[in-house]
Amino acid sequence: MNTMAFFRRRLARTVLLAGGIISALLLASMLSKATTAATLLDDQSLEAKALAEAYTAGLQGKPEAQKAVSMTMADWLKLMNAELGKDAFQFGLTPDMPVYVLAIRGQVVWHGPGLPQPGQTKTETETYDNITIVLNARTGETIWAGATRTGYSMPVPVP
Amino acid sequence: MYLHNLWRIFLSTLLVGLALSRVGTQPNVHAEDVFKSSNNPAYSHCTNCLHNATEKRDGTAWGVRSYISWTDPPLNGGAWTYHRVAMAQWTPWRFSEFGWQKTASGFRGMIAYEAGSGVQNVPVTGIAATTHRYTITYSASSGKHLFYVDGLHIISISVGFTSSNAVIGGGETTGVEGMGNTQLYTLEFQASSSGGYQAWNGHVSYIDDLPYYNGYVNNNSFTDKGP
Numbered sequence: 283m284n285t286m287a288f289f290r291r292r293l294a295r296t297v298l299l300a301g302g303i304i305s306a307l308l309l310a311s312m313l314s315k316a317t318t319a320a321t322l323l324d325d326q327s328l329e330a331k332a333l334a335e336a337y338t339a340g341l342q343g344k345p346e347a348q349k350a351v352s353m354t355m356a357d358w359l360k361l362m363n364a365e366l367g368k369d370a371f372q373f374g375l376t377p378d379m380p381v382y383v384l385a386i387r388g389q390v391v392w393h394g395p396g397l398p399q400p401g402q403t404k405t406e407t408e409t410y411d412n413i414t415i416v417l418n419a420r421t422g423e424t425i426w427a428g429a430t431r432t433g434y435s436m437p438v439p440v441p
Numbered sequence: 442m443y444l445h446n447l448w449r450i451f452l453s454t455l456l457v458g459l460a461l462s463r464v465g466t467q468p469n470v471h472a473e474d475v476f477k478s479s480n481n482p483a484y485s486h487c488t489n490c491l492h493n494a495t496e497k498r499d500g501t502a503w504g505v506r507s508y509i510s511w512t513d514p515p516l517n518g519g520a521w522t523y524h525r526v527a528m529a530q531w532t533p534w535r536f537s538e539f540g541w542q543k544t545a546s547g548f549r550g551m552i553a554y555e556a557g558s559g560v561q562n563v564p565v566t567g568i569a570a571t572t573h574r575y576t577i578t579y580s581a582s583s584g585k586h587l588f589y590v591d592g593l594h595i596i597s598i599s600v601g602f603t604s605s606n607a608v609i610g611g612g613e614t615t616g617v618e619g620m621g622n623t624q625l626y627t628l629e630f631q632a633s634s635s636g637g638y639q640a641w642n643g644h645v646s647y648i649d650d651l652p653y654y655n656g657y658v659n660n661n662s663f664t665d666k667g668p
Contacts, residue, residue, distance in 0.1 A: 338520055338544075362561070362598070363585075363598070363599035364585070364596060364598040364599065365585075365596070365597050366595075366596055366597075367587065367593075367594030367595045367597060369593035369594045370594070370595050372593060373550075373565055373566065373567035373593075373595055374566060374567045375567075375595070375596075392560055394553070394560065395521070395523045395525075395538075395542060395562055395613060396491070396536075396555065396560045396613075397493075397529060397536040397538055397613075398491070398493055398648050399534050400531065400648075404490040404491055404492055404650040405490050408560065423564070423566050425563070425564060426561070426563055426564075427561075427564075428559060428560060428562060429560060430558055431557075434557075434559065
């Protein structure tokens with residue numbers, strides 16, 4: 283009887299210890315991810331997300347060339363002759379927000395939102411030789427996508 | 442009995458830990474996977490074209506605004522459905538527009554404009570998926586178009602024109618997505634740069650790509666329909 287009670291106590295300790303260790307490891311993993319989210323996503327993840335957005339917007343095939351740069355939201359908006367409104371912070375937009383810019387050379391059949399010109403038919407989508415995607419470098423959310431017509435400079439030039 | 446309780450505690454702790462570990466995680470996104478997963482159903486219309494169902498009001502305008510209902514239309518395997526109000530200059534061609542877009546990831550605000558050098562899209566996250574009033578107005582002091590949702594100023598952008606020749610509203614899809622009877626209502630515009638807003642009091646078809654179209658509600662309201 284005493285042997286059985288001893289065995290039960292040891293088993294109980296082992297089970298509780300194992301449960302505690304596993305939960306601690308899971309919690310540590312969760313906290314690590316939360317810390318990373320508060321900082322910046324790695325370049326590989328940002329590039330994959332930016333490329334996915336570029337394909338959705340109309341990039342065809344593989345990019346011919348590309349250039350990735352990091353800057354603040356304010357710097358990007360300056361390039362686009364834009365500025366945040368006084369209530370932008372309520373939507374998570376601040377001038378010091380880090381952004382990831384992926385400028386791509388490649389064939390683009392525009393497939394993002396826009397407005398057709400008078401008389402333009404649904405099959406007449408505009409084509410470009412470049413596309414630029416800008417992501418929130420902390421969350422990976424897209425904050426800008428655009429293409430530049432021949433004769434105009436890309437915001438971040440790619441040869 | 443004692444052992445059974447211990448196992449319950451162990452398993453509960455493990456499950457709670459597992460559940461917590463999933464909070465905040467995001468799936469890895471690979472461009473090729475997104476590209477290849479475009480599995481559009483075969484409809485009898487062009488499944489890879491941008492389709493519009495739009496109404497317009499001709500006349501000089503310095504601003505435009507409208508409530509746009511959130512209807513959560515089905516994507517039917519397509520990419521996105523977009524519902525907005527816009528200002529357009531005919532020559533040279535320029536536009537600015539603001540509304541909501543539903544993608545595979547869900548709802549987001551979407552500004553689009555053409556300042557002469559190419560189309561630009563500016564997604565706006567942090568807007569709740571519900572009905573909102575979307576506003577665009579020209580600011581003479583900054584020379585930019587200002588974009589508001591429910592009166593909150595989000596961003597100002599130089600869009601290459603000041604006043605517009607027409608105000609426009611309606612839906613756009615990539616080909617197979619629903620428009621969900623989304624309603625644009627209390628359609629208003631600014632007749633002068635410093636003036637208040639006044640009702641459209643009438644609208645006519647601008648560009649409609651079948652099977653998408655607009656349903657008439659009244660002179661200051663219509664719905665985006667189809668397919």
